Amino acid sequence: MTVRPTLAVVGATGAVGTVLLRLLSQRADIWGDIRLIASPRSAGRKLAVRGEEVEVVALSEAAFDGVDIALFDVPDEVAAQWAPVAVARGAVVVDNSGAFRREPDVPLVVPEVNPYAARRRPRGIVASPNCTTLSMIVALGALHAEFGLRDLVASSYQAVSGAGRAGVETLRRQLSLVAGTELGTGPGDVRRAVGDDTGPFPEPVALNVVPWAGTPCDDGWSSEEMKVREETRRVLGLPRLPVAVTCVRVPVVTVHSVTVHARFENEVTVDRAREILATAPGVVLCDDPAAGEFPTPADVVGTDPTWVGRLRRALDDPTALELFVCGDNLRKGSALNTAQIAELVAGEPV
Amino acid sequence: MTVRPTLAVVGATGAVGTVLLRLLSQRADIWGDIRLIASPRSAGRKLAVRGEEVEVVALSEAAFDGVDIALFDVPDEVAAQWAPVAVARGAVVVDNSGAFRREPDVPLVVPEVNPYAARRRPRGIVASPNCTTLSMIVALGALHAEFGLRDLVASSYQAVSGAGRAGVETLRRQLSLVAGTELGTGPGDVRRAVGDDTGPFPEPVALNVVPWAGTPCDDGWSSEEMKVREETRRVLGLPRLPVAVTCVRVPVVTVHSVTVHARFENEVTVDRAREILATAPGVVLCDDPAAGEFPTPADVVGTDPTWVGRLRRALDDPTALELFVCGDNLRKGSALNTAQIAELVAGEPV
Ligand SMILES: NC(=O)c1ccc[n+]([C@@H]2O[C@H](COP(=O)([O-])OP(=O)(O)OC[C@H]3O[C@@H](n4cnc5c(N)ncnc54)[C@H](OP(=O)(O)O)[C@@H]3O)[C@@H](O)[C@H]2O)c1
Ligand SMILES: NC(=O)c1ccc[n+]([C@@H]2O[C@H](COP(=O)([O-])OP(=O)(O)OC[C@H]3O[C@@H](n4cnc5c(N)ncnc54)[C@H](OP(=O)(O)O)[C@@H]3O)[C@@H](O)[C@H]2O)c1
Numbered sequence: 082m083t084v085r086p087t088l089a090v091v092g093a094t095g096a097v098g099t100v101l102l103r104l105l106s107q108r109a110d111i112w113g114d115i116r117l118i119a120s121p122r123s124a125g126r127k128l129a130v131r132g133e134e135v136e137v138v139a140l141s142e143a144a145f146d147g148v149d150i151a152l153f154d155v156p157d158e159v160a161a162q163w164a165p166v167a168v169a170r171g172a173v174v175v176d177n178s179g180a181f182r183r184e185p186d187v188p189l190v191v192p193e194v195n196p197y198a199a200r201r202r203p204r205g206i207v208a209s210p211n212c213t214t215l216s217m218i219v220a221l222g223a224l225h226a227e228f229g230l231r232d233l234v235a236s237s238y239q240a241v242s243g244a245g246r247a248g249v250e251t252l253r254r255q256l257s258l259v260a261g262t263e264l265g266t267g268p269g270d271v272r273r274a275v276g277d278d279t280g281p282f283p284e285p286v287a288l289n290v291v292p293w294a295g296t297p298c299d300d301g302w303s304s305e306e307m308k309v310r311e312e313t314r315r316v317l318g319l320p321r322l323p324v325a326v327t328c329v330r331v332p333v334v335t336v337h338s339v340t341v342h343a344r345f346e347n348e349v350t351v352d353r354a355r356e357i358l359a360t361a362p363g364v365v366l367c368d369d370p371a372a373g374e375f376p377t378p379a380d381v382v383g384t385d386p387t388w389v390g391r392l393r394r395a396l397d398d399p400t401a402l403e404l405f406v407c408g409d410n411l412r413k414g415s416a417l418n419t420a421q422i423a424e425l426v427a428g429e430p431v
Numbered sequence: 432m433t434v435r436p437t438l439a440v441v442g443a444t445g446a447v448g449t450v451l452l453r454l455l456s457q458r459a460d461i462w463g464d465i466r467l468i469a470s471p472r473s474a475g476r477k478l479a480v481r482g483e484e485v486e487v488v489a490l491s492e493a494a495f496d497g498v499d500i501a502l503f504d505v506p507d508e509v510a511a512q513w514a515p516v517a518v519a520r521g522a523v524v525v526d527n528s529g530a531f532r533r534e535p536d537v538p539l540v541v542p543e544v545n546p547y548a549a550r551r552r553p554r555g556i557v558a559s560p561n562c563t564t565l566s567m568i569v570a571l572g573a574l575h576a577e578f579g580l581r582d583l584v585a586s587s588y589q590a591v592s593g594a595g596r597a598g599v600e601t602l603r604r605q606l607s608l609v610a611g612t613e614l615g616t617g618p619g620d621v622r623r624a625v626g627d628d629t630g631p632f633p634e635p636v637a638l639n640v641v642p643w644a645g646t647p648c649d650d651g652w653s654s655e656e657m658k659v660r661e662e663t664r665r666v667l668g669l670p671r672l673p674v675a676v677t678c679v680r681v682p683v684v685t686v687h688s689v690t691v692h693a694r695f696e697n698e699v700t701v702d703r704a705r706e707i708l709a710t711a712p713g714v715v716l717c718d719d720p721a722a723g724e725f726p727t728p729a730d731v732v733g734t735d736p737t738w739v740g741r742l743r744r745a746l747d748d749p750t751a752l753e754l755f756v757c758g759d760n761l762r763k764g765s766a767l768n769t770a771q772i773a774e775l776v777a778g779e780p781v
Binding site for chain 2: 232234236238253256257259260261264265266267268269270271272283284285288289290291292293297300301302303310321322323324325327329331332333334335338340342351368370371373375376377378379380381382383384390391392393394395396397398401403405
């Protein structure tokens with residue numbers, strides 16, 4: 082790999098891509114060229130990165146010539162088709178989609194938890210977990226390293242930007258229709274006001290919560306819930322970990338929150354858990370409810386770490402901890418994690 | 432008790448009182464006089480009940496003369512002071528506040544679950560549980576009756592009307608300030624836009640979720656979480672039930688949602704659980720996600736039952752069920768449950 086590797090951002094115009102360009106402008110600059118790639122619809126647009134305007138090029142084989150590392154922030158099917166093309170042209174691919182996360186020969190990496198896994202990538206691809214897993218996994222990983230995780234129950238409060246630009250536009254449009262009204266008090270009144278166009282969501286999301294994300298899997302589970310289960314197991318290296326998750330969309334623009342009930346191998350103490358979380362890289366402990374301190378999306382948005390609050394030991398089980406965790410789904414939940422993986426790969430001894 | 436008992440509604444002008452008057456106008460009319468009581472601020476106002484305008488009178492001892500049953504929908508401290516006064520004047524009190532729920536000689540009643548408990552009321556007072564407990568307890572009670580509940584983990588998605596009229600006004604005001612803007616994408620931008628007046632909530636609730644309700648209790652728990660634990664145990668008659676709840680406020684006007692992870696004594700099947708929930712009084716099973724069927728607050732608001740969706744058996748524990756439950760916090764969560772208790776009491780053999 083060259084001293085200053087060439088980076089490609091595939092999907093530079095999307096919700097994740099936009100935040101990634103901002104991050105690349107803020108983080109230590111280790112890159113040579115940064116090439117911006119999107120669909121032909123966006124070719125020719127100019128986007129700012131590292132203080133310069135860079136022209137977006139359309140996705141093609143040639144777009145990967147000379148690229149050392151390619152970050153993919155595009156829909157699953159686009160990544161499935163094009164990541165192998167980028168690898169064939171000599172790039173290492175860091176993929177943010179769901180296309181490769183379940184492949185045994187593609188490592189699934191969270192640099193704070195399993196950085197070593199990025200080294201072994203027989204297909205030249207490293208995958209990054211989905212944003213709901215990433216919202217909690219750094220905090221969970223730190224607790225697991227000390228206490229040994231035995232069982233996980235979690236419920237999510239997922240932001241609309243998890244569904245990309247279309248999700249954000251849908252919430253903003255619906256909010257404009259319901260704000261300043263008395264809506265939200267009669268059956269179906271919100272639905273009638275926002276109309277049939279619910280965007281990427283199956284129900285109106287303004288003044289509502291929607292207990293569904295993704296596509297239907299077996300036995301009533303959603304694909305989002307299955308992803309959180311499988312990816313948490315893979316990243317923590319606990320292939321049999323019992324995981325029960327319910328994924329729910331809420332009218333928040335950015336930042337996923339998760340309530341976590343985690344049982345460990347042995348008795349835990351809140352004092353020791355606080356020490357672990359207060360010193361874990363990538364985690365901020367924000368937990369003094371009597372003083373009004375707990376994380377909320379409104380405060381966490383735009384920040385890098387996983388924020389943890391509401392830390393308690395279960396009253397009836399000395400082996401269980403409760404947490405409320407917030408993470409910016411466009412930062413640690415996607416763009417930041419892939420940027421960190423790219424830096425890991427770029428920093429490998431030649 | 433007279434054939435047509437006289438009913439008093441104390442707190443007739445509040446969020447719960449308003450819905451109660453609507454319910455009293457819709458349900459089978461078993462009442463003689465209905466007397467409306469509130470603070471002196473509201474005395475003289477006229478409110479519609481059973482198609483007639485009734486004048487609100489100020490709370491006083493004399494206001495309870497001739498009252499058979501008094502429904503209290505007022506703040507805790509007002510109920511604590513005035514419920515015994517109403518009892519002394521000969522009324523049975525059904526109290527919706529938190530003032531008496533923990534008293535051993537005041538039964539805590541959910542008519543679908545423990546109707547018999549309303550009979551023994553040595554202090555003349557029957558208490559109704561808090562709205563978060565009531566959002567899930569009818570469904571849980573039905574499952575418990577068959578399977579035997581062993582352990583409960585729950586997370587709430589609580590509507591702002593759970594904090595009364597002030598909660599609703601706060602959300603509406605904040606929504607007017609954030610709708611039509613690009614807010615929700617930068618740290619603190621929502622907080623700056625809505626200002627310091629966060630109403631009854633510790634943080635902005637528009638475009639946000641707030642993991643706190645109530646006042647601080649020991650070891651980091653909120654009073655709302657402790658109420659759900661204690662009241663669930665009391666109503667189900669399971670004084671040692673392990674309960675771990677996290678209560679979170681969401682920008683929904685009315686209807687509390689709860690994700691439930693319930694472990695039972697023995698193995699459960701989804702088929703049998705579906706049968707139980709499909710036939711349990713007061714429960715509607717709405718569960719076919721592949722066809723877009725699951726409950727959401729926007730559909731449930733203004734309806735009486737507890738709606739259950741997303742029913743699944745835990746993938747790693749054949750004794751555990753997952754549910755997503757919605758209940759209108761102003762109907763079953765408060766006004767309806769007290770109306771049902773009042774009807775139970777009124778129907779007792781003399
Ligand atoms: N949003 C999140 O929180 C999040 C978190 C973790 C992972 N992810 C994953 O990250 C990926 C991107 O998500 P997003 O939220 O950023 O989506 P998005 O806002 O919809 O953006 C999609 C991006 O993909 C590009 N694209 C679409 N079709 C293409 C094609 N045929 N050829 C080339 N480029 C194409 C778009 O380019 P144009 O602008 O030219 O259409 C755009 O740059 C998805 O796989 C998603 O699952 C998202
Ligand atoms: N909202 C819910 O979902 C819910 C659910 C379960 C239980 N609860 C409980 O039900 C009670 C009422 O809640 P809410 O949400 O309806 O509150 P709210 O909207 O704030 O209404 C409060 C009511 O109490 C009256 N009141 C206040 N101070 C009074 C006083 N000193 N003397 C006489 N009346 C007084 C008010 O009368 P004015 O209009 O004259 O001020 C108003 O009618 C509370 O104990 C609450 O915890 C509420």
